[in-house]
Amino acid sequence: MSLSSALYSGISFILGFTTLGVFTAFSFIDTRTWQTTSIVSLQRLRKAQHDLWTLSQSTSSTSLEHKFLCLDSGLQLHYLSSFRREPQKSLVIFLHGFPDSANLFRHFLVPSEPHGTATQFVALDLPGFGGSDSLATYSATGVLNAVTEAISELKRRYLEDGASGGRCILVGHDWGGLIAYRVAAETVGLVWRVVTINTAYAPLFKSNAGKMTEECQRALRKLSFRTAWRESGPWLSQLLKSSYIFMFNLPMGLLAKWPFIRRVIDHELRWIWLNGHNANPESPVPSKASNWVQELAISQASCYGPSVDECATHDAEGLSYGPSVLARASCKPPGDWLQRIRLYREGLASRQWVFAEKLKQFEAPSRRNSQRFRCAVTVIFGLQDIALDPRIVLDGISGYFTSSDVLGKTHEMYRTGEVSISRSTSSHVLSLMHCGHWSLLEDTGTNTLEGVLAWAVSGTAEQQKDLSVVLGEKGVVLGRDVTLDVLR
Template identity: 35%
Template sequence: MAFTTYLAQVLGLLHGSLTLLYLSYRAWVDGVSQEASISEKTYHDLWDLEDDKHNHNFLSTSTGLQLHYLTNTKTESTKKLVVLLHGFPDSVHVYRHLLASQRLVDSQTKLVALGLPGYGGSDSPENFQASTIMNAMIEAIVKLKTRHLSSEFQKPGSCILLGHDWGGAIAYRLASETEGLVDRVVVLNSLHMPHTKAKVQLHLSKAVTHFSNWRSQPWQNLHDLQAAYTELQPIFMFNLPYPLKTLSLGLQYITQYCHTFLSSSSYAKHVIAAAANGPSEAEATSKTPKGQTYGPSVVARAKSSPSNAWLQRIRIYREGLGRDSWSANNITKEFVSQSQRQVGKEGVFKYPMTIIFGLDDLAFNLDIVLEGLEQFFPAKTAVPGQGSQILRLPGQSHWFFTQARGAEIVEKALLGLLDGNGSGMKAEMKQEVARGEVEIASH
């Protein structure tokens, strides 16, 4: 059994490494320096703080980390608050369609797209370890609630945390490892590590069984070798070594491919790339009307080459944010007691959950990251709210919400969840459900 386990892991590692090498070769052939052709005007439109059309704002954590965020309205206090966390390798501008929603503004809902540390206009942390990022996110949410959610309206259902990709993974951790921080958690196309780990172990176990059968009679049981490879295919990404500088070009190639896939024109591709890159050197020293400016680490990133900026961003994969335990600081311990952390390690959520998943996802295997996730939902009687739901979107991709139609679906979900009557979301999406664009499963 030890030999077959080792063999399964080696083959998974080999599969992943060869894939990354191939992508690096494609990046070298096609050229990954296309970002250099992005006009300064594109960066200016997105990141210049003096032109305040995007409502640029900043907040600082207790460690001095300055985080950048965008809002959908200049109104400071609001009845409802939605905090948006982006993923890798994006920035706050990935939510541009949602931030432009007039319906959410009219419903007195303030959207805050918060930049993750080390991304876009937010300061780079010393490390991307779980304690650093989790404490920073909790502190930021507390400050945003204090700053933007009127105390008279701080009632159940008034604050939602929404995350995509790595922002979704952080949201999942906050949902299972804190209490009383927000009222609901919404996740778009991401993975919950305890669930994913269990699914990966199941696939490995099946692969080991097939390898054992193949070893007993190699020529007669070739079908078992093929079956083992099939089990390992969706999990090779979890067995890769730490990204190397040369191989990081392969990951960048994937991102550029996705930018091309999402873009309706060359200009749109450049906008998406500039949004992901963060401020250029010209914008990094600009100031808001209030005199705020980007932190020195953002300026340093702006002056670095694209490859160095890329290596900074991939640290989010490398330093234990998704899997390691973490310790609360003096500010966050109110929401994270020792007993809560122990329960949280099992992955059971403490808040009502809404999972919205585009089923044509190139990044994730659906069996590993989505199927069976409802076992981690809290009982309806255990938390206030409208219960939990999984929304499956046939034909939608990993970044579905960056398109106008996908953003409209998320907009309707938020409006329904914030209306407080318990049936608003299904009413909002009645037409989408009838057309087969959305499948809603309540739990």
């Protein structure tokens, strides 16, 4: 190990252990989070888990159904879908992040307003989350091959053109967005457009952090301390926001033996449910009305996944949740969270992706020599993100977009839908001034995502309206709460 690697490992351990100590202290001090979420009774939680996860009957109140995919490896993935029986012209696939499940997107699976074209909406549980089986390894190869095979199979099931084409739109939040970025950069012919929500693209993140470090070092050599402080600001901000990642990357033996680890995890989940899933911008103290309490219970049930009782149910085809899902349901708190944080530990963000043989048809040529996106990308980002500094994850993102004329030729080559070079292959960055990390659950973010999807699936290029017009119809006022940059 080189001296620099040893130094980085040492600093990472110190930061991680310090964060673990701070989080442990907060789990005892932050009585507001415990008291507020304790109003969710065990009975209410059990009902929410039953409503969200039971396979014995369809959730008629939301018009959703539970379905499974069995991959070639034997891995079983669970997903939620809107009720459709005939092949569709468009397919929208949602990927959640940590610590969520497919239920994060349940409100988007049945649009409040019909779109101009027949569209199937699907929300997939990532491996090890929700109702999907756990993986032996959460490397880039393991997770990305599983997700890519699932996308291909979903296209075959729901699109008129099957797995070989069709208008497939991949939407990802947090880790789901990071996966979507990698799909955009390293595959061709798999998806037509990618939409990311409050996530980071690893090459840009690394590039911006490196540039800021170099500028800071240059200023220090000139003894310009004020400049050095200014240049290091975004980097230090991100370091603070990412402190939990250093904790997640502590030796697993240390985490497993930490006497308060269960309490720390439980507290962090409760904080997310209170301040992320159920953030109330009108008041720092959420209402204790029954509907809010119910939403809090749904947030818990969504993240925990199926309970032991739901694991005993079967769908119409006789399928049930796998043994690893049952094992996660039996943990306290439910979910086996030390297993789930392996997303952060095993290189999913940046390590090499080795395509499985059957998926090599989607592998982009010379992908390791180019980090540009190979399909149109729409970025939605809430600027009040608690985990990501926009100066690190947004500045310079336009450098990774490919021009519309190149995208048009690529889409035509791979038969991924009708293309308008001036519109449908445009890429966008939508900055939401007052939204946080779970922007899609806030009013402005919800309307923005619905507007983007309505625009993206609205038929041929000739039928498409300008995105700004569609957003306006959804009540999104550009320039006041949202800024839109169109990158052609």
